[in-house]
Amino acid sequence: MCSIDLKGQRKKQSVSHLLCGRVRSQTLINNHLTTQHTTINLKMNTELFSQVDKYISGLLAPEDKALIDTIKSLDNEGLPQHSVSPNQGKFLQVMMIACNAKKVLELGTLGGYSTIWLARALPEDGKVITIEVDKHHGEVAQKNIHNAGLSQKVDLRVGKALDILPKIFAENGEPFDLIFIDADKPPYKEYFDYALQLSRPGTLIICDNVIREGKVLDTNSIDEKVQGVQRLNKMLSESKKVTATILHSVGVKEYDGMAIAVVNRINM
Ligand code: SAH
Ligand code: DHB
Numbered sequence: 001m002c003s004i005d006l007k008g009q010r011k012k013q014s015v016s017h018l019l020c021g022r023v024r025s026q027t028l029i030n031n032h033l034t035t036q037h038t039t040i041n042l043k044m045n046t047e048l049f050s051q052v053d054k055y056i057s058g059l060l061a062p063e064d065k066a067l068i069d070t071i072k073s074l075d076n077e078g079l080p081q082h083s084v085s086p087n088q089g090k091f092l093q094v095m096m097i098a099c100n101a102k103k104v105l106e107l108g109t110l111g112g113y114s115t116i117w118l119a120r121a122l123p124e125d126g127k128v129i130t131i132e133v134d135k136h137h138g139e140v141a142q143k144n145i146h147n148a149g150l151s152q153k154v155d156l157r158v159g160k161a162l163d164i165l166p167k168i169f170a171e172n173g174e175p176f177d178l179i180f181i182d183a184d185k186p187p188y189k190e191y192f193d194y195a196l197q198l199s200r201p202g203t204l205i206i207c208d209n210v211i212r213e214g215k216v217l218d219t220n221s222i223d224e225k226v227q228g229v230q231r232l233n234k235m236l237s238e239s240k241k242v243t244a245t246i247l248h249s250v251g252v253k254e255y256d257g258m259a260i261a262v263v264n265r266i267n268m
């Protein structure tokens with residue numbers, strides 16, 4: 001919501017949602033983010049960051065045919081290019097190995113790109129459950145996962161995460177070792193609450209896109225995605241159940257960040 005109790009310049013931007021949105025995007029096109037207190041120059045050396053990202057992935061996260069074909073399938077099938085980057089896929093694998101992950105949950109499959117990185121870091125008897133609301137995305141993902149030879153390790157469930165999570169809870173299985181939250185952003189806090197219920201002490205919970213090009217700084221943002229991740233980030237700062245940080249990153253994707261939380265063994 002666009003609040004009306006703003007001071008100075010911001011008041012003008014609050015005439016209507018439409019105007020507010022237009023002024024804000026204009027602000028971002030000019031590479032400035034205006035918050036209640038400051039205007040921040042967002043000009044960044046995106047070309048350098050992208051080249052360095054490719055340098056790192058060339059060394060440490062090269063894509064094979066299955067991953068390259070998965071990215072191609074997004075354009076061919078009209079899906080958005082919202083997959084994690086190769087280096088972020090590798091980061092998820094490093095986290096998987098570090099916590100000896102055998103049982104993994106993912107919210108938001110898209111074309112299965114991150115799912116493939118996750119599933120490849122599983123032991124022989126490991127499993128990823130991945131949840132996707134869009135039937136077409138689910139079909140594209142299933143094909144990509146099959147082409148990567150990972151069908152046995154991936155359990156793709158099509159439906160709304162908020163409908164499927166209580167079902168997984170009711171199945172009363174072993175807790176998950178790692179949970180990757182990457183579905184729609186407004187209910188991120190609710191997803192995190194479910195993730196906690198499906199966890200044990202030591203479980204890693206990783207949430208993508210919690211910085212959103214720095215828009216999280218705007219405490220008056222009317223963007224529901226921004227509001228969703230702001231709510232999650234605040235909850236992480238207050239929770240005694242987890243120890244959390246946020247790694248922000250530049251590279252081939254837009255400037256953004258991942259929250260990394262570990263479920264505490266004792267309340268902190
Ligand atoms: N993890 C993927 C990218 C996910 S993009 C990767 O890195 O490869 C976000 C996905 O979440 C989209 O496919 C979108 O359809 C899905 N999504 C959106 N709302 C959802 C919901 N309520 N429940 C489950 N999935 C949802
Ligand atoms: C969006 C979603 C993602 O998961 C992502 O990594 C990048 C962008 C989006 O909905 O805008």
Ligand code: MG
Nearest residue numbers: 082182208209
């Ligand atoms: Mg994402």
